Amino acid sequence: MSTHKIAVIPGDGIGNEVVPAAVDCLERIAELHSLNLEFTYFEWGSEYYSRHGRMMAADGLDQLAKHDAIFLGAVGSPEVPDAESLWGLLIPIRREFQQYINLRPVKTLDGVTSPLAAKEPIDLLIVRENNEGEYSEVGGRMYRGQPEECAMQTTVFTRLGVLRAAHYAARLAASRRGQLTSATKSNGIVHTMPFWDEVVAEAVREYPDVTLTSELVDALAAHLVLKPWTLDVIVASNLFGDILSDLGSAATGSIGLAPSANLNPEGDFPSLFEPVHGSAPDIAGKGLANPVGQIWSGAMMLEHLGHPEAGAHLQAGFESALRDGLGTRDVGGTSSTAEFTAAVLSAIDALAGNYADSAAATAKP
Ligand code: NAI
Ligand code: MG
Numbered sequence: 398m399s400t401h402k403i404a405v406i407p408g409d410g411i412g413n414e415v416v417p418a419a420v421d422c423l424e425r426i427a428e429l430h431s432l433n434l435e436f437t438y439f440e441w442g443s444e445y446y447s448r449h450g451r452m453m454a455a456d457g458l459d460q461l462a463k464h465d466a467i468f469l470g471a472v473g474s475p476e477v478p479d480a481e482s483l484w485g486l487l488i489p490i491r492r493e494f495q496q497y498i499n500l501r502p503v504k505t506l507d508g509v510t511s512p513l514a515a516k517e518p519i520d521l522l523i524v525r526e527n528n529e530g531e532y533s534e535v536g537g538r539m540y541r542g543q544p545e546e547c548a549m550q551t552t553v554f555t556r557l558g559v560l561r562a563a564h565y566a567a568r569l570a571a572s573r574r575g576q577l578t579s580a581t582k583s584n585g586i587v588h589t590m591p592f593w594d595e596v597v598a599e600a601v602r603e604y605p606d607v608t609l610t611s612e613l614v615d616a617l618a619a620h621l622v623l624k625p626w627t628l629d630v631i632v633a634s635n636l637f638g639d640i641l642s643d644l645g646s647a648a649t650g651s652i653g654l655a656p657s658a659n660l661n662p663e664g665d666f667p668s669l670f671e672p673v674h675g676s677a678p679d680i681a682g683k684g685l686a687n688p689v690g691q692i693w694s695g696a697m698m699l700e701h702l703g704h705p706e707a708g709a710h711l712q713a714g715f716e717s718a719l720r721d722g723l724g725t726r727d728v729g730g731t732s733s734t735a736e737f738t739a740a741v742l743s744a745i746d747a748l749a750g751n752y753a754d755s756a757a758a759t760a761k762p
Pocket of ligand 1 (some may be wrong): 411415470471472473474475479487652653654671672673674675676677678679680685686687688690727
């Protein structure tokens, strides 16, 4: 039996609702596929901050490093400045563990109504550069409170950082429809974005089966609304990828659906799996949160840990519950988080026979 140590950080707000829902589903899948998932919980986040003045333990990264993967809900609370919550937990994990790829699938799901008029199915992947770019620590503020007050923040692109994101995205495109779209803004941002364009093009030249299109990010935003089904893989800087992935998930129906993987592709450090959405304080504690983004992130985690069958089984489980119209309110249904999760668990059981390595399948005569 393969054993994996998973560090679980439910975090704030609806993280405490969607993480338990997804862990229930992961436990059921583990049972059916003879996996041993050892979950260790870390109560870090904004409440921890209010007691300790920091978002996670001082040796938090060392504790996390002992795990095979990290499963995060969301962090952020109206009581803590967002810059503290993000830079005190998520960004250090992404950077110190060299999780330089943020992979965000955007896909139409049966049973979920898209706000777009055209109903062509969407199936694209966003590869967001996750370690540098616009989210840099270079900058500062001067003359606070004075009329001369100013703030500066410098975007940092390194050849290594852009190359590795572009190579990862090109390999993905080569395994799919061969179309890679790079988000740029080289007309307005005249130093860093032309550099991004040059380095992306240099990397993609090594993939003869991949066609690279460079699109200005504003036009690409419109493209995502008007004809998203024509997009295959998008490679984007940290900020552009962040924005485009919320837009993409909204185009498929709800931000509550979108999963993400923060990957250290070399496996030198644990990778982190989390939904794209935040802690949603407006609906927290009401049982309204859609756990699909979290469950789907769990499916990506299983695949990353070397269990693609188990991941596909979990994915088929939530897709089936959505197809049956059992979704939460944000996708047009009436289910609570708990009701939807129960529907996913039933679908997982019902589908067990379709997965070769599942215990239920092998038990069949
Ligand atoms: P948000 O994603 O938390 O919420 C945006 C809107 O989408 C809200 O109306 C919310 O109710 C809805 N929504 C989000 N997830 C949902 C789900 N699973 N089911 C149903 N509806 C859902 O973004 P917002 O409001 O900008 O940020 C709230 C807090 O979360 C802030 O403190 C922010 O910094 C933090 N945040 C944290 C992230 C992370 O931990 N990776 C990512 C984004 C925001
Ligand atoms: Mg975001």
